[in-house]
Amino acid sequence: MTNTLTGRKEPFEPIRPPEVRMYVCGVNLYGPAHVGHAMSYVVFDMIRRHLEWSGYRVRHVQNFTDVEDRIVARAAAEGRTIQDIADANIARFFREMDALNVTRAHVYPRATHTIPKILEIVKGLVDNGHAYAADGDVYFRVTADTDYGKLSHRHLEDMQAGARIAVDKRKEHPMDFALWTAAKPGEPSWDSPWGQGLPGWHIECSAMVMDHLGEQIDIHGGGHDVIFPHHENEIAQSESYTGKPFVKYWLHNALLRLGDQEEKMTRHLGNIVSIEDALRRYTPDGLRLFLLSSHYRNPLTWKEDAVEAADRGAERLRGALEAAETVVRRTAGSGQDSPPAVALRAAAARAREAFREAMDDDFNTPTAIGELFALATETNRLADGLAKQRSEAGPPEGAVGALTAAAETFRELGGVLGLRLSTTTETSETLERDVRRFVSEEPALAGAVAADGAVPALLDRILEARQAARARKDFQAADRIRDRLGEIGVSVEDYPAGSRWRLR
RNA sequence: GGCGACGUAGCCAAGAGGCAAGGCAGGGGUCUGCAAAACCCCCACCGCCGGUUCGAAUCCGGCCGUCGCCUCCA
Structure with a gap:
């Protein structure tokens, strides 16, 4: 597997085979997820499935970011609590992932449930000189981390030139990042040695990894866009805290794009296709096939034609x-x-x-x-x-x-690959209504088929009636039945051994 | 400015030194009452220009184009 840390393809040798500890960066819960998120989770689901198929025992943890600027802002704007917003989006997330046949992780920790570990790490970093407090905030001291930048392969000097970094006088170095920030009035907050505050974004993942998988893990995954600064900072704070290598294999999927400019799909740009919309238009297998149709390290563009082809x-x-x-x-x-x-x-x-x-x-x-x-x-x-x-x-x-x-x-x-390969027999209310109306309107079915019962059984009986029509060479009626069913989304195929219907 | 990725048939996409997997679409057949599905056959010389090599889509150099990260982001 290609390891972002080394930039090379390496043989996979977990720390304690056959056990594999895998952490995947989860979603920020301020809003619903889109098909770009779906791609990332389908990719890591595929990776987990393949490892398990290969005999490994995978322990999979994926976080939920339930406290962060956007959620806080949304909660304030809508007069709800961050828990309320998080819970609603978690329920929706599970519904959509289940539909996509994404295997559930063993644990889904939440940032707000990990505060003690977060504080423990921040305190440790302050104590060993890798962090400092300033006005109720605590910053990580990048200059104290000699190999800072090793994951994204960049150097502090390079990043400063032309970088869009807001200078904060309280920071010793422009690249120092917040581990903990003082709460503003009205923000959710927790007690800390530096006063009421809340965790910075990066620290939650370090804490959740250590809480649920330990100080050294095999695989850490996420989208390509999260390599810097998120994962870079995660390594910096984790290794500065434990003094041990944090992750053996860093895996990142390239991003899904959308639009004429083929920009990456992201909630900030608003160029989004929701998972809900995607599931309405395509089958889960078709979507997975599409999302896995290009190598996970190569960007993929969401185009209706391509998704349709995969379907x-x-x-x-x-x-x-x-x-x-x-x-x-x-x-x-x-x-x-x-x-x-x-x-x-x-x-x-x-x-x-x-x-x-x-x-x-x-x-x-x-x-x-x-x-x-x-x-x-x-x-x-x-x-x-x-x-x-x-x-x-x-x-x-x-x-x-x-x-x-x-x-x-x-x-x-x-x-x-997580494909179900099962024939759809799931019927919608629309289909049910259409089928019943068709039965009552079609003269060739009068007296032969009653408009009650479950749709699959009903379709079987309609085909039997059609078969009878074919037998008496009433091809006009037989073809009409097939055409009408086609109009309402049921295709009919005739085989020597009998006819078959399929839902499209 | 720094770091990085990509450019293969109408569309999507593997391949990475020895005469281009696969899918979708399209064309021609077979089967079928017709249709659909399925099966068979057909459909590319790999962005451009140089170089290395017996041989390059695959290596090197240059150019053109697209995208990503450097701020939030799967």
């Missing part, structure tokens, strides 16, 4: 898995592989190996995804032969074993 790709993968499982469900295996089945088994084994190799190489998801598609083609090829009763496909019984293996491979590898 269709997800459909293709689902289709291949379903084709395999349908044959397996309907056919008893003979235990004897037909020649094409032997080929599919080999393809599945090859896909698994190539997938692992790609993922082992700094989490190369684009290549790994390519392997999934290659397997889809092989699976469909065999299933297609069977559907057409082609003799070269061999007897159906001879394909069951291989199709089972292919399906298992799909589920296993798809699982590493």
Whole structure:
């Protein structure tokens, strides 16, 4: 994996294998998250899944920033407490992450619940000369940290020239940053040796890491934009406090962009696509496939066409898995592989190996995804032969074993990427209303289908009625039914073994 | 000004010295009552200019363009 700290790709050797301690920078809770955040969490979810698939035991901690200028400002403006705002956004965040199939971290600490540890570290830094108090604030003394700048690979001198740093007379050095700040009237605050105050932004992560994972961890992740100053300061204060190397591997995902200028998506610029909107328009698998379609260290641009393409790709993968499982469900295996089945088994084994190799190489998801598609083609090829009763496909019984293996491979590898690969059967109220209205309006269904019951069962009965129409060569009615269903979001496909509906 | 990344087919995106994975879209077939899905076939010489090399999209130099960090930010 590529380590931001060294700037190189390095073999992964955790401190205490098979245990891996991983901390991922979480969201500021002043508002809802957007698809850029989703990308970061999908990326680190993929990383965790791959590590676990590789035999590691991952302990995953992700913070919630629930006290900070923006939340405080919003609370004041809306007459709410910061807890109130934080709670609401946490609930929403979990809802959206669950929808995206992001595995939950083991712990989600909050800054406001970590005050004792924060104060302990700040006191320690003051005591050992790495920090100083000034008018109720406490600043980290960057000049006391000899390797300050090592993560972002920059030097104090370089940063001062042309830097947009507001000079604060109380600071010894312009780059000194606040560990603790005196509370202004009306701000939430806690007691401290320096008076009523609240923590600076960077210190919370150091404290939460140490509280929940220890003083030295394996992986620390976050977006590329948080390398400086956030993670740089985190290393500085943590290592100055413990005297030990803080994190072994620093991982950063490149940012998602949006717009004609392809600027990074960020709440400050307002160029945002909310996760809620994204989930309304695309399937979770499609979104994950899109977010993982470029390597995590390369920037990706949110474009409707590209997301749409990924969503269709997800459909293709689902289709291949379903084709395999349908044959397996309907056919008893003979235990004897037909020649094409032997080929599919080999393809599945090859896909698994190539997938692992790609993922082992700094989490190369684009290549790994390519392997999934290659397997889809092989699976469909065999299933297609069977559907057409082609003799070269061999007897159906001879394909069951291989199709089972292919399906298992799909589920296993798809699982590493967090893909569910399940066919949508979730119905909306709109769809339900449309289907019922259609049943009552369509003459060919009169008397054949009652407009009650669950939508999936209803659709099954509609297709049965349509099948009857086809049988009596009433293609006009059959086509009308298919067209009308298409208009309300249900596609119909006819196969030798029967028709199938799918929700789009 | 300092540090860094990127520029591959209509779109998205891997590859990183030996004649360009994959997806989406498009074209042509097969199958089908028709359609869809699926299968088969077709569709790039890698921003520009030099250099190194038997050989470069891959290495080096220059140029052009885009983006990121240096302030809040996943």
